[in-house]
Amino acid sequence: MRAFHLAVPILTLFLAAFSARAEVLSVSASTSGWFSRETVVTIALVQAQAYRIGVQDTHGQLHVDLVDGSIAADPVIETDGVLGSVRMGRADLNTARITLGFQRQVTLESAGMEQTRNGALLTLIFSVGNARVTPVRPDLPEDPDRPIIVLDPGHGGIDPGAVRDGISEKDIALAFALELRTALEAGDAYTVVMTRETDLFLSLRERVRIARATEAAAFISLHANTVTRGNASGAAVYTLSAEASSAEAAALAALENRADSVGGEVLDAGDDDLALLLNDMTQRETNARSARFAEELVTGLRHSVGVIRSNPHRSAGFRVLKAPDIPSVLVELGFLSDRQDRANMISPAWRAEAIAGIIGALDQWSEQDRILAAGAASQ
Template identity: 35%
Template sequence: MIRAVCLSLTLLLSAPQSIEAQEFTALARLDASNSTIALSDGAYQLDLALSQGVPYRVYTLVDPARLVLDFREVDFAAVDPTRLLRGKHLNALRFGAVRPGWSRLVLDLPSPQVVQHAGLKVDEGAGQARLTVSLVEVEDSEFAAKSGAPSDPDWDNLRPIDTPAAFEKTSSEITVVLDPGHGGIDPGASGNGVTEAELMLVLAQEVRDALLRSGDFNVILTRNEDKFVSLERRVQIARANGADLFVSFHADALASGKANGAAVFTLSEEASDAASAALAERHNRADLLAGVDLSGQDDEIASILMELARMENGPRSKALARGIILGINTEVGHTYKRPIQSAGFSVLKAPDIPSVLIEVGFLSSKDDLSKLMDSVWRSKMVLGIHNGIQAWLLTDAADAQLRGK
C-alpha cells in the first residue's frame, strides 16, 4: 500500500574487500556537479552521486504532493540547490538535517507521482555510489493509496531529538523556553547569504545569556544547533520543562509589499488581519515543508486547545506581548506599524503557558536584514526583550493575586 524502498545494511557489509578497507567519513557527501533532478514526461527523475553508500528510504506524501528521501546520513552543507534543480521549479527542492543521524531531501511534485523505481549502486573500486529514483504520473486515487510515511520499526525506534533535562525549580525561579524558528531542513527565509534559522538561533542564544545574567531564570532553547524540530515538539519541550513562558523568534520575508520593524503575535483563532493570517499559514506549514506527515493530527483536539489557550491563557499572553513591545520600543525605538497582532500559530497552542511569537524583523527589508546582522543593534533588541519579560513578570505577579493564584 505504501511505496517505500529501503537500502539494507547488508548491502554495505557484503561489499568487496577493497571497499571495506576504505576509510569512510561519518557522513556521505552529495556531489551536486554530477547529480541531476529533472522532469521527464511530466515526472521527476533523480540521479544523485554520493561519496559512499548509505541506508535510505523513499516515499511520497500528499497535501501538498511531495517526494521524501531520508538518508543515514548525507551532508548537504555545501550543496547549492540551483545546481540540482533549475527553472520555474527551483523552489521545490530543500534538504538538511531532520533528526539525529538522519538527513532528508524533500521535492515538491507538480502532479500526482509515485515511485516506479529506486536503487543504489556502489562502485566496487572507489566506494562511491549513485542513487536513482524514477517517478511516474498517476491518478489522484492511486497517488493517495500509495503515499504515506512508511511504517518502519528501525526508524520509529531511533533516538528522538533530546528534550533538555528539566530543572529542579524553586519557587522563585522562572523557566523560560526560547524557540529559535526553523532549523535543519527548514531554513526559513533568507537574505544576503544568511538564513532565518541561523539568525534566530544567534538571537535566541543572546536573549538566553541576558536572562541568565540577570539571575532567577532557567532558560531552555528548543534547539541549540541547526536541526529540524517539529512544531509539536517545540510545544512539548516547553510543557515537559514546566515553562512559565514561551517565546518564539522569527524573521519572515514578504513575497510582495513592504514591511519592517518588530511585531509580537499571540494566539487567536481569527487573525487580526489578512497579512497575519498568511504569515501564520506559512509558519504552520514548516512541518509539511520538511516532509512530516500530519495526516494523524486531530483537528478537533487542536480546536479545543485553541479555545483553552484563548480563554484561560490569552490575557496573560497579550500582557506579555505588550511588555515585550514596550521594551523593544524603549531600546530600539522602532517597531512594525501594528506591533501587537494575533493569528493561529501552531507553536503557540500550549493551553497553560503564556506564549508569544516575535517577528523580530523582515529579511525582505534591507534595513531589517542589516540590523539583524549587526551585533550592536541586536544587543539593543535583546535588552528590549529582556526588559519586556522582566516588566511582564512584575505585572503578572500582581495580577495573580487578583486571580487568586
C-alpha cells in the same frame, strides 16, 4: 575534558538499507553496576534501519542519525541520572536525528541493531566515568520562584525560513536566541531552555512538547519576516487566535505552519481547528496572559530599538503557540527584505539593544503576572 570516548572503531555504523521508512517509537536509558558504571540506551523502531553515530564533545552530546527515518507523533522518552536529555528532529530531508545529552563522561563501548517481534531495537552501551559534563540544557531549578523560559529559534536544518542576500531566517533566529539566553542567564532570574541550539530541524509539535515538558513560565519563538512585493519593516509580536487579526497575520501563520511539511510531517485533519481549543477555560486564561506579555514586548522593543510595525501586536493561528497552559508569543524581529532591518538583525549592537528591551518586558510581565495570580488565588 572530552565528554566522550568511542571504543567502537568507527563513527559511522550501517545496516543494509531498507526501502520503508523506520519510525522512532521510544528512547530509554538504564544505568546499572557499582557506582553506576554502565548505561544502556535503547531506541525502539518500527523496523531495522541504517544508522550513523556522531559525537559533539563540548556539551556531552551524541547524536544518532537514522537514514530514511522519522519520529513518532508522541515518542516515549525515559532518561536517568546519566542520560539527562533527549532531542528529536531532522538532520536533513531524509534523516531523523536523535540527540542524547549526557550528564557524566561516558565511553560508547558498543552499538547494535536487532530485529524484535514488534520491530527493532538499536542498543547503545556506555561505560560511565565519574566526571560530570556541562549539559546543554541546565538542570531545572528546585526553586519554583525562578521561572523557566523556553526560547525557540524558528526554522532550522533543512528549513531555512526566509532568505535574502545569503542571510537566512534560521541563522538570524538562532544567533539572537543564543545571545538572549546568555543575557537572561547573566541576570540569574530565570532558567533558560532552548528548543534548538544548533542548525537542526524540529517539528512545531516537538517545540511545543519541549515547552510543556519543562513546565515553562513563558515560550518565546523568534523569527524574521520577509515580503516579495512592496515594502515592510519593523518588529511585531504575535499571539494565538482562532481568527487572524489581519489578512497579513493569517498569511504569515499559514506560512509558518507549513514548516512541518518541509520535514515530511502530515498534519491531522483537525490539527488546525482552534475553535474547540480556544473555548477551553485554561486556554482562554493563557491567551489573556500571552496578550499581556505581547503588549509588554511591544513596549520594550519600541523603547529599546524603536523599529516597530504599525499595530505591532497581532494574532493568528500559529501552531507553535498552541501550548494550552504556557503563555506563548512569536516575535518577528524585522524584515530580511528591508535593507535597514537586515543590517540591524546582523548587528551585534542592535541585537544587544533589542535583547535589553525583551528582558525588560519579560521582567515587567513576570511581576505583573505573579501579582495577578496571587490576587486570583486569594479570591
